[in-house]
Amino acid sequence: MTTNTQSSRRYRLGVLLGDGIGPEIVPSAVAIVDAALAAAGVDPAEWVELPLGATAIAEHGAHTPSSTLDTLAGLDAWLLGPHDSAAYPEPFKSQLNPSGTIRKHFGLYANIRPAKAFPGGNAVVPGTDLVIVRENTEGFYADRNTHAGTGEFMPTPDVAIAMGIITRQAVERIARSAFDLAQRRDKRVTIVHKANVLKLTTGLFRDVCREVAAGYPDVAVDDFHIDAMTVHLVRRADAFDVIVTENMFGDILSDLAGEIAGSLGIAPSLNSSDTHAMAQAAHGSAPDIAGHDAANPIAMILSSAMLLEWLATQHDDERLRDAAARVEAGVAAAVAGGTCTKDLGGSSSTSEFTAAVVDLIGA
Incomplete structure (x- = not known):
């Protein structure tokens, strides 16, 4: 990996925390992307947090407010946390769920889902x-x-x-x-x-x-x-x-x-069209472990790396590809070194795993 020193734009990226473990794993991905961008010589991203899910229903009367969709349209790309639409009150429970609403609104026709085993990852x-x-x-x-x-x-x-x-x-x-x-x-x-x-x-x-x-x-x-x-x-x-x-x-x-x-907790995905892209872990919201600092953030982290790859191609910015490689290498090194969550046979918390990857990227 090499650091490209060319000047660049500041990327504006949406943050949709979602429900369940979303408010834990999405900030984990944000912290690791920030570390990778810095290591690759890219200006810090501008993160734009937007309402979505149960909190949006309570505050805006919709699980995916029109203001959220309007703002997303002006951003470079965005990170979507898992949603727990099965637990929404009616009529929201019977509506198209948040991820489906966004996919349909932006015509995200390709769902790219890698499955890659980690050494030491079960x-x-x-x-x-x-x-x-x-x-x-x-x-x-x-x-x-x-x-x-x-x-x-x-x-x-x-x-x-x-x-x-x-x-x-x-x-x-x-x-x-x-x-x-x-x-x-x-x-x-x-x-x-x-x-x-x-x-x-x-x-x-x-x-x-x-x-x-x-x-x-x-x-x-x-x-x-x-x-x-x-x-x-x-x-x-x-x-x-x-x-x-x-x-x-x-x-x-x-x-x-x-x-x-190894685990559905390491399964990333990217929803994309020719003009828009959304990083979204393949797993669900895991409400049973929400708030316990126990969720595996790898799927969300690697989804974010996929988003950086997509942006690199869109904007011909090789430093973003470098940043994506740093994210992937940091995650792999952490798991290989025995730092991982319970589903992969380890004992690390979400926050401990995140800190370990940030340290490895910055080393």
């Missing part, structure tokens, strides 16, 4: 280092596949119907994201589908991905049915590089891959 399959590229706007998820309303309905009290939407445009877009990423990694893409049963919908997904693959002759391509893919991940997750799939399959596979790599 991985089920040591050596796992893959990325799941999940289409984020369609599929069987009721909150994402219609312009208005939802994709679920009940014609009678005893019949429930869900629509699964797959469009060529959305598949082409996510496939290009996957193949572009593969060219920066090990040049291998695996397409996951269920075309033997869902012949038209996931068959279209598979076929369009194959069409896009023709434009990337240097990238090796294979494909698996979703049920077979779960078995392959459990047995040989270390054999895969980039996995591209539709919304629901991607959600399921990424949780599985996170646990295989």
